[in-house]
Amino acid sequence: MNIPQIPLNFEALIPEMLLTGFASLILLTGLLKIKNEILVWISVLFLLILVLIVPFKEGEAFGGMFLNDFLAIYLKLIILIGAALSLLVLNSYLKEKLILLKESIALILFSAVGMMLLVSAKELISFFVSFELMSLSIYVLVGIRRYDMKSNEAAVKYFMLGGLSSAIMLFGIAFLYGATNTTDFSVLIKSLSNNFALVYIGIGLFLIGLCFKIALVPFHMWAPDVYEGAPTPVTAFISTLPKVAILGAFGRILIEIFRDYYIDWSSFLIVLSIATMAVGNLFALAQRNIKRMLAYSSIAHAGYITIGLIVGTQTGLNAVIVYMLIYTLMNIGAFAMVIAFNEEDIENYKGLHKFHPALSLAMLIFMFSLTGVPPTAGFIVKFSIFLQAVKSGFTWLVIVAVLFTVVSAYYYLRVIMYMYMKDPVTVLKPIRSKELEIAIVVCATGVVIFGILPVFLI
Amino acid sequence: MHEEVVVQNSNNKELGKHLLVSLLILFLIGGTILMFGLGINNLHFPLLSVLIFFPVAGAALIAVLPRDKEELIKFSALLISIVEFILSIPLYVSFNKATHHMQFREEYLWIPQWGIKYSLGVDGISVLFILLSSLLTILCVTVSWKEINKKIKEFYAALLITHSAMIGVFMSLDIFLFYIFWEAMLIPMYLIIGVWGGPRRIYSAIKFFLYTFVGSVLMLVGILVLYFHTGTSDILTLMKTSYPYKMQLWLFWAFFAAFAVKVPMWPVHTWLPDAHTEAPTAGSVILAGILIKMGAYGFLRFNLPMFPEATVAMKPFMMILSVIAIIYGALICLVQKDLKRLIAYSSVSHMGFVTLGIFALNQQGIQGGILQMLNHGIITGALFLCVGIIYQRTHTREIAQYGGVASVMPAYSAFFMAFTLASIGLPGTNGFIGEFLILLGAFKSWKLMCVLAATALIIGAGYMLWLYQRVFFEKTNPAFLHHIHGYGDLNAREIATLMPLLVAVLWIGFYPNALLSFMDQSVRELISHVISAGAVK
Numbered sequence: 004m005n006i007p008q009i010p011l012n013f014e015a016l017i018p019e020m021l022l023t024g025f026a027s028l029i030l031l032t033g034l035l036k037i038k039n040e041i042l043v044w045i046s047v048l049f050l051l052i053l054v055l056i057v058p059f060k061e062g063e064a065f066g067g068m069f070l071n072d073f074l075a076i077y078l079k080l081i082i083l084i085g086a087a088l089s090l091l092v093l094n095s096y097l098k099e100k101l102i103l104l105k106e107s108i109a110l111i112l113f114s115a116v117g118m119m120l121l122v123s124a125k126e127l128i129s130f131f132v133s134f135e136l137m138s139l140s141i142y143v144l145v146g147i148r149r150y151d152m153k154s155n156e157a158a159v160k161y162f163m164l165g166g167l168s169s170a171i172m173l174f175g176i177a178f179l180y181g182a183t184n185t186t187d188f189s190v191l192i193k194s195l196s197n198n199f200a201l202v203y204i205g206i207g208l209f210l211i212g213l214c215f216k217i218a219l220v221p222f223h224m225w226a227p228d229v230y231e232g233a234p235t236p237v238t239a240f241i242s243t244l245p246k247v248a249i250l251g252a253f254g255r256i257l258i259e260i261f262r263d264y265y266i267d268w269s270s271f272l273i274v275l276s277i278a279t280m281a282v283g284n285l286f287a288l289a290q291r292n293i294k295r296m297l298a299y300s301s302i303a304h305a306g307y308i309t310i311g312l313i314v315g316t317q318t319g320l321n322a323v324i325v326y327m328l329i330y331t332l333m334n335i336g337a338f339a340m341v342i343a344f345n346e347e348d349i350e351n352y353k354g355l356h357k358f359h360p361a362l363s364l365a366m367l368i369f370m371f372s373l374t375g376v377p378p379t380a381g382f383i384v385k386f387s388i389f390l391q392a393v394k395s396g397f398t399w400l401v402i403v404a405v406l407f408t409v410v411s412a413y414y415y416l417r418v419i420m421y422m423y424m425k426d427p428v429t430v431l432k433p434i435r436s437k438e439l440e441i442a443i444v445v446c447a448t449g450v451v452i453f454g455i456l457p458v459f460l461i
Numbered sequence: 462m463h464e465e466v467v468v469q470n471s472n473n474k475e476l477g478k479h480l481l482v483s484l485l486i487l488f489l490i491g492g493t494i495l496m497f498g499l500g501i502n503n504l505h506f507p508l509l510s511v512l513i514f515f516p517v518a519g520a521a522l523i524a525v526l527p528r529d530k531e532e533l534i535k536f537s538a539l540l541i542s543i544v545e546f547i548l549s550i551p552l553y554v555s556f557n558k559a560t561h562h563m564q565f566r567e568e569y570l571w572i573p574q575w576g577i578k579y580s581l582g583v584d585g586i587s588v589l590f591i592l593l594s595s596l597l598t599i600l601c602v603t604v605s606w607k608e609i610n611k612k613i614k615e616f617y618a619a620l621l622i623t624h625s626a627m628i629g630v631f632m633s634l635d636i637f638l639f640y641i642f643w644e645a646m647l648i649p650m651y652l653i654i655g656v657w658g659g660p661r662r663i664y665s666a667i668k669f670f671l672y673t674f675v676g677s678v679l680m681l682v683g684i685l686v687l688y689f690h691t692g693t694s695d696i697l698t699l700m701k702t703s704y705p706y707k708m709q710l711w712l713f714w715a716f717f718a719a720f721a722v723k724v725p726m727w728p729v730h731t732w733l734p735d736a737h738t739e740a741p742t743a744g745s746v747i748l749a750g751i752l753i754k755m756g757a758y759g760f761l762r763f764n765l766p767m768f769p770e771a772t773v774a775m776k777p778f779m780m781i782l783s784v785i786a787i788i789y790g791a792l793i794c795l796v797q798k799d800l801k802r803l804i805a806y807s808s809v810s811h812m813g814f815v816t817l818g819i820f821a822l823n824q825q826g827i828q829g830g831i832l833q834m835l836n837h838g839i840i841t842g843a844l845f846l847c848v849g850i851i852y853q854r855t856h857t858r859e860i861a862q863y864g865g866v867a868s869v870m871p872a873y874s875a876f877f878m879a880f881t882l883a884s885i886g887l888p889g890t891n892g893f894i895g896e897f898l899i900l901l902g903a904f905k906s907w908k909l910m911c912v913l914a915a916t917a918l919i920i921g922a923g924y925m926l927w928l929y930q931r932v933f934f935e936k937t938n939p940a941f942l943h944h945i946h947g948y949g950d951l952n953a954r955e956i957a958t959l960m961p962l963l964v965a966v967l968w969i970g971f972y973p974n975a976l977l978s979f980m981d982q983s984v985r986e987l988i989s990h991v992i993s994a995g996a997v998k
Contacts, residue, residue: 356612371648376674377641386681390575393685401685405678412674416651416667424655424663457572 015064015071018053019119025049026112039104043094046108050087070125077324078122078251085244085331086115088442092339093236095436107147114140118248127176127186138165141241145233157232164225172212178205188260216249217305220278230298239338242301247327254312254320265315272313279306280407287414293341293349307404311388319391326384336446337369343433354427363422365447370415372450375408380453507567509581513629516545516621523618531613538602538617546595552588558978561986577694580634585983586831587631589976593838597750598624601743603958604846608742608853609657616657619649627751636684637694644677658739665739672732676722683715700766709771716763723756727786730809737805742849749808750838757815757834769994779820780910786813791920800858804844811837817914818899826902827984828977833895840892843880843962850955854948855941865937870950874933876959881929883966885922891969
């Protein structure tokens with residue numbers, strides 16, 4: 004038998020391989036007594052080095068299972084930067100809440116590897132495997148505070164529903180394979196039209212599995228509980244980066260492979276998008292816990308982002324990716340503030356401005372950016388999504404979206420109102436940590452600078 | 462304790478020295494720029510950008526000053542606003558009145574991917590608002606001198622940033638840039654109302670933000686549609702393009718949403734009394750003086766020239782809404798118990814005149830509308846300053862508590878009288894000119910509306926004079942007068958604050974051409990554009 008020679012082309016995968024090796028090393032260092040700060044800084048530096056390497060690794064590997072194009076590279080940069088920020092945020096938390104830091108670092112890095120592979124996946128099996136690598140690490144991260152009931156509950160909930168969604172997705176993949184006899188995306192495209200019903204069921208199940216992970220309504224039920232229960236740095240991580248990876252992959256699959264079925268999936272997504280914006284924004288209004296509020300707001304943001312996918316063009320997808328970058332900065336920044344204040348009840352943010360003017364200012368920037376008020380970057384990225392939507396004739400959807408933006412203004416403003424306009428009830432002692440401050444400063448300046456000079460962004 | 466006083470004194474002396482030196486330096490800079498400014502229209506000096514970014518830089522400077530040096534912070538804010546005003550004088554001096562073209566143009570590519578430019582320029586309509594805004598900002602600083610006691614640094618920084626954003630709105634020639642400034646202004650304004658305002662400040666601040674935000678985001682959709690129809694965001698190009706009638710109607714309403722809320726037109730005016738009442742004096746002055754003018758300015762800059770057919774079609778509707786605002790606002794004023802609330806509702810009525818004039822769609826109406834906007838900024842700004850001055854002494858704004866103020870504060874009463882008469886529209890004051898021109902324009906275009914609007918003048922005289930009687934004459938409230946006695950009549954700072962506005966009232970009243978000549982060409986061009994495009998249909 005003649006086995007076809009497939010060029011493996013390992014070079015394209017060097018960053019992922021390096022990161023896997025590094026993450027394993029971190030696990031091993033548990034045996035040595037290295038100070039946690041040093042470990043965090045080494046990891047951050049390593050991630051930054053990878054940021055420099057990634058852009059030069061364009062190409063295919065493993066005979067087309069793996070593709071490193073411009074889109075994938077951009078997403079990987081976001082993932083690496085976001086992971087570095089999450090690590091900085093994570094470190095300060097350790098002193099307060101006693102979590103297993105070394106394991107957390109390793110898990111975050113493994114999860115990042117999963118995401119990086121996911122955005123490069125060009126084939127259903129590798130897609131699913133990297134998807135699971137990402138998810139499994141996160142399940143553990145959510146429950147990493149072993150002695151905390153809430154954390155445990157969140158982990159179990161996430162694992163159950165996550166497992167279910169993976170199963171549904173796998174089922175969809177099976178249907179697609181059954182219909183086309185291939186798992187390779189590029190072959191899949193050509194042989195899709197053969198078996199109508201099977202393809203439809205396959206696409207449907209596949210989409211539902213993905214929607215679970217990005218918490219689109221009505222597949223969002225797990226999100227608020229998990230976000231609330233998880234340790235805050237982990238919440239910052241799981242509310243941003245997995246969405247970056249999945250939405251990137253999601254967009255590529257929809258736009259490149261299922262293009263012929265555009266009418267079907269776009270109408271499916273339109274319904275989900277509107278429901279997501281409605282539920283996310285309206286439920287966020289009622290929240291008293293800032294983590295839950297941010298959880299619902301991140302559901303709402305998934306709704307806005309979906310509009311970029313509904314557009315169904317490459318430029319729409321680009322708008323989505325840019326949105327993801329800024330969203331990562333804003334959200335990690337906002338969660339970093341929650342960690343800094345070490346307080347979840349919004350009521351207790353009253354009068355914070357008096358004691359911590361600089362931190363309050365940063366929070367002000369994040370809140371206005373999440374609302375989408377210029378001159379912050381939050382506006383620019385929302386604008387770019389709406390721009391693409393209007394271009395493709397979805398003006399009515401944009402009107403719906405902007406009206407929900409107004410709703411969102413109410414709960415974001417409430418945080419600012421409590422900080423600046425109410426008298427303090429309790430004196431919060433913020434956690435003083437250099438790493439945390441660096442993360443906040445990076446996020447805040449990023450949000451402002453990209454807002455004023457979006458040239459670098461788009 | 463004695464030592465403390467001495468230390469403070471020596472600190473003050475040192476402060477004085479520093480201030481003198483810095484004053485000198487800044488005036489030298491200002492003077493050079495002024496000399497330079499006489500020929501500035503032909504040079505490539507980015508005057509408009511400087512005007513926008515100088516206060517922002519100033520705000521940054523104030524933000525890094527030490528928190529306990531309150532005097533220093535206040536003086537720096539004053540200096541920055543004065544220099545800003547001096548910088549804006551070249552706009553007035555070297556403005557070419559003979560053309561309707563945009564002047565002092567600046568243009569750079571900003572977001573090349575979308576073809577969006579950082580493009581600035583002023584015409585005869587916008588230049589006046591920039592001047593007014595610069596003037597009012599100085600007065601806002603002086604009037605806040607004693608009123609603002611907490612978070613002083615933040616307050617002046619917010620005030621200066623608001624000023625930047627507002628003049629940015631009037632200068633933008635790119636619709637995207639316009640929107641950025643339009644929205645950016647909400648952030649400092651929200652804080653000014655919500656942090657330094659009265660007892661119900663939080664409710665008012667959120668209401669203000671949400672109302673304006675709803676309008677603005679609908680305009681954003683309109684902007685996107687415009688952008689895709691023409692492929693450009695350049696306002697001057699957008700004005701020249703003609704759009705299909707149906708699209709014009711939709712866009713008219715999208716932009717209407719934003720501008721009507723800002724003006725505010727009836728029935729979306731309810732945020733204004735709340736915001737006005739609760740805001741600190743400086744906030745009320747900015748709101749009345751500049752911020753609500755941005756709505757009417759938007760009508761002139763976007764709705765009229767870009768959607769002329771829709772404008773002509775919607776003219777009756779807009780005039781009716783304006784007249785409702787005029788009469789409704791005036792009637793509501795009669796039953797107000799709170800001094801500031803009364804003036805706020807009178808703003809609704811006066812701004813109704815402005816929109817009535819604008820949608821009369823003739824030369825007199827529009828010129829009157831623009832003039833009335835400036836007048837309203839001056840008069841209502843002055844009235845709010847007056848209310849702030851007396852509120853500081855008595856800590857009440859309830860009209861029933863007042864009485865007999867004239868006997869203890871004669872100078873104050875004289876100022877208030879002058880501004881009251883201007884507000885009523887007595888000939889010789891600026892209020893008369895504006896209202897007269899508007900009614901003239903309205904008469905030419907729809908007689909009934911003119912007659913109805915004119916009745917509000919009578920009501921206006923009624924509520925303002927009745928207010929004056931209740932506050933300044935009548936039976937005195939001894940406990941209340943006691944407060945004022947402690948303070949005395951106006952001090953030099955307060956007189957210096959009110960004087961420029963009184964001068965402006967009389968100056969425009971006797972010589973309106975000083976302002977009318979600026980806008981003449983621009984308005985003429987606007988009218989001919991609307992009429993020719995509207996008549997084609």
